[in-house]
Amino acid sequence: MLAAAIAVLVIVLFYGAYRIYGGYLARSVFGIRDEEMAPSVEFKDGLDYVPTNKWVLFGHHFASIAGVGPILGPAIAVIWGWLPALVWIVAGSIFMGAVHDFGALVISVRNEGRSVGEVVGRVIGRRARILFMAISAFLISLAMGVFAYTVGSLFASLYPEAVLSVFGLMAVALAVGFLIYRKGAALLPVTIAGIAVMGLLLWAGIKYPVNLYKSFLPAPSRQLVAEAETRSGAPLNAAALKHKLAEDPAPAAAQAILDAAKAENSARSAWVWTLVAYAAVASVLPVWLLLQPRDYINSYLLYFGVAALYVGLFLVRPEMAAPTTNLHQAGVPSLFPLLFVTVACGAISGFHCLVASGTTSKQLGRIKEARFIGYGGMLAEGVLAAVVVLACAAGIGAGGFSEYYGDWTAVERGGMMSKSAQAFIDGGANLFNGLLIPRDWGKALLSLVVVSFAMTTLDSGTRLLRYNLEELARAIRLPVLGNRFVAAAIGAAMLAFFAFVKINTPAGPRPAGIAIWNLFGASNQILAALSLLAVAAYLRLKGKSGWPFLLPFVFLLAVTGAALYLRVKIDLADHNWSLLVTELVTALLAVWLIVEGALFFIRTPAAGQKRAEN
Numbered sequence: 001m002l003a004a005a006i007a008v009l010v011i012v013l014f015y016g017a018y019r020i021y022g023g024y025l026a027r028s029v030f031g032i033r034d035e036e037m038a039p040s041v042e043f044k045d046g047l048d049y050v051p052t053n054k055w056v057l058f059g060h061h062f063a064s065i066a067g068v069g070p071i072l073g074p075a076i077a078v079i080w081g082w083l084p085a086l087v088w089i090v091a092g093s094i095f096m097g098a099v100h101d102f103g104a105l106v107i108s109v110r111n112e113g114r115s116v117g118e119v120v121g122r123v124i125g126r127r128a129r130i131l132f133m134a135i136s137a138f139l140i141s142l143a144m145g146v147f148a149y150t151v152g153s154l155f156a157s158l159y160p161e162a163v164l165s166v167f168g169l170m171a172v173a174l175a176v177g178f179l180i181y182r183k184g185a186a187l188l189p190v191t192i193a194g195i196a197v198m199g200l201l202l203w204a205g206i207k208y209p210v211n212l213y214k215s216f217l218p219a220p221s222r223q224l225v226a227e228a229e230t231r232s233g234a235p236l237n238a239a240a241l242k243h244k245l246a247e248d249p250a251p252a253a254a255q256a257i258l259d260a261a262k263a264e265n266s267a268r269s270a271w272v273w274t275l276v277a278y279a280a281v282a283s284v285l286p287v288w289l290l291l292q293p294r295d296y297i298n299s300y301l302l303y304f305g306v307a308a309l310y311v312g313l314f315l316v317r318p319e320m321a322a323p324t325t326n327l328h329q330a331g332v333p334s335l336f337p338l339l340f341v342t343v344a345c346g347a348i349s350g351f352h353c354l355v356a357s358g359t360t361s362k363q364l365g366r367i368k369e370a371r372f373i374g375y376g377g378m379l380a381e382g383v384l385a386a387v388v389v390l391a392c393a394a395g396i397g398a399g400g401f402s403e404y405y406g407d408w409t410a411v412e413r414g415g416m417m418s419k420s421a422q423a424f425i426d427g428g429a430n431l432f433n434g435l436l437i438p439r440d441w442g443k444a445l446l447s448l449v450v451v452s453f454a455m456t457t458l459d460s461g462t463r464l465l466r467y468n469l470e471e472l473a474r475a476i477r478l479p480v481l482g483n484r485f486v487a488a489a490i491g492a493a494m495l496a497f498f499a500f501v502k503i504n505t506p507a508g509p510r511p512a513g514i515a516i517w518n519l520f521g522a523s524n525q526i527l528a529a530l531s532l533l534a535v536a537a538y539l540r541l542k543g544k545s546g547w548p549f550l551l552p553f554v555f556l557l558a559v560t561g562a563a564l565y566l567r568v569k570i571d572l573a574d575h576n577w578s579l580l581v582t583e584l585v586t587a588l589l590a591v592w593l594i595v596e597g598a599l600f601f602i603r604t605p606a607a608g609q610k611r612a613e614n
Helices: 002-029 054-066 069-080 082-109 116-123 126-158 162-181 187-207 212-216 219-232 238-246 251-284 291-316 335-342 350-358 367-393 400-405 408-412 419-435 439-475 484-500 517-541 547-573 577-603 607-613
Strands: none
Touching (some): 002 291, 054 350, 054 367, 054 439, 069 082, 069 335, 069 419, 082 116, 082 335, 082 350, 116 126, 116 350, 116 439, 116 517, 126 162, 126 212, 126 238, 126 251, 126 350, 126 439, 126 484, 126 517, 162 187, 162 291, 162 439, 187 291, 219 238, 238 251, 251 439, 251 484, 291 367, 291 419, 291 439, 335 517, 335 547, 350 517, 408 419, 419 439, 439 484, 517 547, 517 577
């Protein structure tokens, strides 16, 4: 019953934080007044600036910031014990992540819906603006390139059941956007219809998986696949097929395994190119037509998954299988600073400032709703991250910790194919049993949740990259690059680079994004620290105290500095030059921007000093 009690405590703490600390920030720090005109109303263009119902916008914002980050990060963090992971998620979300997201949203809204990078330019200076945008463009393109590669791999290998629901939801989103914004249909019936169709798509996807790899198999091997599926009584994905063929003693089976591996690679490439093309198109369509309704309808899938996991904790009443703390397991790195960059999206994430100031600020109908969307959206993500920890720590059952968390390499590497990801899916499926959802269906449903939200982050992230490139073009005075179609094409090319171009590593040639992915955690938290610095600088300029942002900034600076130092040591010893150079360049840009910020604070009087001078 301990897990269920912890779940209740987490929700109570988050609710109290929203009412008390979130209210303090809204009233006393930002002085939000409802009569302020939102940019979505002032600059309404039907493309990017679109006044939006707060519930629709919450779904879009939540789906965009959530993605797979608050699932994979907390699932990995359980290796240090469930208590450190939960403490960081709760404290980080309340005092850092929600503060960060709320602040980024407010300063964007009060600067015509401009991004945090643009606000940095207005407040600190042009050099700082260019530096911030350069770091942002690198981070987005790296993350989205890896997401495209990962989702393509999942479609090709493990979860072909997700294909119909993911792509079918695009058609649903187009219909929902058209009905609401062009036909004036009521939100409730359209929402109910959209959710019903999404449910049918989920069922159809599980019933009829799209195993694209079969299209790339030569005829003899395709026949062996058909025979293996007949023996299994069900369609086989590429990963399951290779295991099944390995049991076949026939000489032709060995060749079929080789053919299946080649076909799997071809299918992955086809899916990745499809995803990159989709993301590019989605980034230039009106936000109301695809991106917003897709995220809104998709958010209900995540709401259901989270609610079912919490209810399952009460019905199944599992005991904690993971230790409270686990700080001395052989092969596991130190908790500090790794925990704080491993769990990013579940506690604080720099990517969120790009979403809040990129798409969300341009759709916020009333500034009064900024606390609900910004502060509340991050707390909702904290609720998700917390239940992931509980699913991994309690849902895996007695003895499950050694099975899933016995080897750091297996836990940390492989994304959705890692042991930690499987701990969440298997543990969550056990909790779903309490709702009479069969375990196989529970695993399929959770897998669909993860893949679907990787997709929502992919198309939102590519749109943010387009915005970033347009703003960077203005900053360096290259207007031709500021055209939205040109920016979208460049953004898609950057995604393709990280997904396809291979670079040499000590482990052999690997896609660029995968090769330098270990840098993402530290880079993401650097961006969060810089965003906090930007909000504090904005408040300083307005004669207000920025301590709620400066204190988390200092903490993240220590965390990211230590994490980068460890990574540099490891990559220097491994002669991993590609990652090492990227780390040093990223650190140099960040230090330069921090120096620019420090000079601003030296030049600008503090709030109390400004009042005294007046």
